[in-house]
């Protein structure tokens with residue numbers, strides 16, 4: 104296939120100042136008339152052809168300056184319209200008519216139908232499936248959109264901006280006209296038409312303008328949009344208070360649809376959401392669902408400034424909007440909830456998804472330099488590592504410097520399509536900082552490793568820390584120069600708290616940050632009376648690994664004594680992961696006691712310490728997952744061994760802490776009615792983890808069965824059902840519970856997704872048969888991305904023992920599923936393929952099986968560009 108390269112970027116020859124679209128909506132034969140006012144860029148030769156992008160389009164009509172061009176004046180193919188015979192004038196109009204079949208569009212890109220609702224998805228290159236266009240983010244145009252439809256089918260007609268007109272037409276049809284005054288790239292275009300219910304509210308902006316807020320959902324589901332509306336209003340207020348960003352149109356709309364390739368989309372003034380990130384009530388949504396809704400509503404809303412008002416020059420700059428917007432939504436959630444708890448959750452996700460990506464065959468820089476299919480670059484690296492890079496800029500510049508830089512960025516680039524260089528320059532110009540070396544974070548793939556050694560000299564009262572940074576390029580030939588790495592730290596004393604030093608040399612230290620810039624620093628602290636324990640990377644100040652890690656004794660000390668709450672969690676988590684990893688290296692009969700006495704005691708002291716927040720205790724008590732242990736072990740992975748260790752560890756802690764867990768479980772019974780707030784969610788989380796340990800410790804799920812029966816909310820219910828299915832899959836109690844759940848929710852697909860996922864993630868080789876059987880279950884559909892992810896995605900990415908069956912049948916199943924899906928929805932198929940990204944770390948037998956399965960898929964003719972790209976890189 105063709106590879107697109109960053110260095111080949113050049114501005115388009117033509118611009119499109121205004122875009123007038125007219126849609127006549129019919130389920131199988133929609134007509135789109137586009138009238139574009141085209142302008143030749145200064146300096147471009149007048150006879151330069153106008154080349155417009157298309158994708159599976161058929162041209163039904165064409166006029167240039169109102170005239171039908173001569174047959175040899177243009178060429179049209181499904182993926183391109185070339186107008187060779189262009190007028191000599193600098194500006195001219197092009198009118199294009201295309202016909203679409205929205206009902207047949209199973210890719211869910213461009214204009215499609217979801218449950219009878221017409222909707223669009225244009226990022227990254229979906230607009231070219233609607234009409235021929237300069238479908239690239241640096242072509243900004245002012246859109247006016249007229250929509251006509253049968254009133255009965257689609258009483259609701261929405262597009263971006265403000266509604267300027269609407270009315271009745273003949274034969275039961277009606278129309279609406281929308282105008283968006285803000286120039287925007289085509290990927291932010293949206294249209295929705297259908298018959299939906301609405302929840303309305305208003306928001307008054309900081310300058311006193313009233314904005315109408317509307318959330319559209321299926322009729323009858325309106326009460327389930329209340330939390331999303333609340334999250335939206337809080338997001339709008341927060342962005343004003345935190346970053347001075349005010350909303351700019353008279354109306355802001357969100358539409359929930361049930362067939363959607365990703366989470367949501369930030370179309371100007373008309374966000375379109377996967378309904379699972381809008382709809383929630385206590386009966387159907389877990390606390391995690393609520394937290395996701397809050398974060399995603401915020402994320403899409405924040406894009407209005409970081410993405411829409413300032414967009415990306417080209418798709419290589421994707422992290423310009425995504426990394427920054429993820430950082431903003433992280434900060435929002437931290438302010439709405441508990442900052443430390445939020446940060447821990449972020450770090451866990453980063454390590455679980457981004458670190459393996461950055462260490463494997465799909466590694467790429469935060470700003471990639473080449474791609475063959477851009478949709479494959481909406482990755483954890485672009486999003487999550489992209490956010491970490493922005494966080495480091497704040498750590499380096501401080502709150503004030505960061506805000507000044509961001510203000511300058513908004514002031515300079517509002518209304519433009521910008522680059523990472525311009526973003527960095529705004530921070531440099533606002534603060535005088537030199538970020539040239541720092542900018543390498545955008546261009547160098549891989550996770551840097553820090554090697555630390557230290558010693559204390561009592562005589563001269565000196566503490567010396569030697570820190571080396573090393574970046575092993577995950578892909579051949581990738582750059583790996585030393586980077587500017589901000590390391591937040593403290594020197595923790597045996598007495599209490601952080602020590603002060605009288606002088607420091609060997610690296611720049613500002614406040615509690617060591618700035619690493621060289622391959623090796625010898626940092627010398629003077630005036631240190633006793634040997635401290637260094638607490639490094641507090642708040643995970645840089646996305647790096649530390650190796651070798653501190654000694655067990657020092658980690659245990661930090662887990663108890665680090666004045667930094669995040670630091671305590673990090674030390675405990677490192678200690679626990681290491682002991683699990685060590686247990687995996689022992690023979691099966693020497694694996695019963697995974698943790699030493701002291702580690703068990705730390706766990707229990709945290710469990711019993713009521714001065715901690717519930718949510719923090721729940722996180723500390725949550726063991727690293729099987730995939731986390733696998734990642735730490737690194738190679739020759741045997742998932743069955745890791746699973747055995749994990750089970751043994753849960754059992755050991757469950758027994759060791761039985762009294763405390765029983766006290767927590769019974770003491771934290773729900774008090775009063777359900778509330779999704781962070782404190783209540785934390786309470787449920789701690790109670791549920793106590794329940795897990797009680798079941799593991801006693802090897803008995805009776806308590807879980809009782810909890811399932813008594814649960815009055817989905818958080819407790821889903822947790823109890825998971826314990827039943829994962830610990831005692833074949834008991835009557837479990838079978839009854841699964842049946843009860845199904846009976847209650849069979850008509851609520853996003854709730855049934857939990858039912859699919861819980862079964863798909865039950866450990867053990869037999870689960871593959873269950874998953875195969877579930878694909879035939881009514882309620883499962885290969886056409887719906889949520890269903891596919893809930894069953895196939897959860898099985899392949901969240902069931903290490905089932906998916907990695909030694910006989911390779913798990914890999915065969917996944918590759919067949921991908922082959923089947925690819926014809927209809929390549930984006931979803933390609934995403935599923937990423938479950939194979941760490942296959943080279945498996946033990947040789949499984950590695951061979953995985954390779955065979957992928958080669959089988961690869962041998963198919965007609966694979967999509969999406970799957971072909973991931974497959975080729977994974978196998979390379």
Ligand code: B3K
Nearest residue numbers: 226227365367368478481
């Ligand atoms: N910008 C969209 C993602 C579009 C993905 C296209 N394959 C959602 C978001 O990041 O907010």
Ligand code: ZN
Nearest residue numbers: 402406425428
């Ligand atoms: Zn985004």
